[in-house]
Amino acid sequence: MKYLFCFLLIFGCQKKVETTSPNTETLATDSPAKSPTLYFQKTLRDCLDGQMEKAICFETLEFHLANGANINGLDDSMLALPPVHWAILGNNKEMFDFLIAKGAGVNTKSEGKIYPGMTPIAFIKHLEKDGRKFNPLMEEELKRKGGR
Numbered sequence: 001m002k003y004l005f006c007f008l009l010i011f012g013c014q015k016k017v018e019t020t021s022p023n024t025e026t027l028a029t030d031s032p033a034k035s036p037t038l039y040f041q042k043t044l045r046d047c048l049d050g051q052m053e054k055a056i057c058f059e060t061l062e063f064h065l066a067n068g069a070n071i072n073g074l075d076d077s078m079l080a081l082p083p084v085h086w087a088i089l090g091n092n093k094e095m096f097d098f099l100i101a102k103g104a105g106v107n108t109k110s111e112g113k114i115y116p117g118m119t120p121i122a123f124i125k126h127l128e129k130d131g132r133k134f135n136p137l138m139e140e141e142l143k144r145k146g147g148r
Contacts, residue, residue, distance in 0.1 A: 041075040048086060048087070061098070079114055084105070085108075085120060087099055088123055097141075120138075120147055
């Protein structure tokens, strides 16, 4: 809980965010603060990289969602991946399940230059062609929920 307090103390105040499309957000030009979606994405990547304790990860992600983060929002890297794609890339079934349970889209597409227009299943198939292995339960769950 002390970590969440520190996080709120540092990042609690945010200015207005301009939305350009349903899945992307840009920073207000006069604001140094990032949008809740970009904080959500940063936290997600930190969790997947092992930089945060698991309990703190999920608590912080819940906080961002409760404060307006878009569960399908794209990250601000050149990959422009939605959260489910990051969980797949990290082969993290627990994070994948969390995101799906919170309403992440099973057909949300990436928009970056490297993996353009890929749904989560297409993303898995593309990475498997490069020799990557993934938990097969993720693809099964996507299909069960209507993923293509």
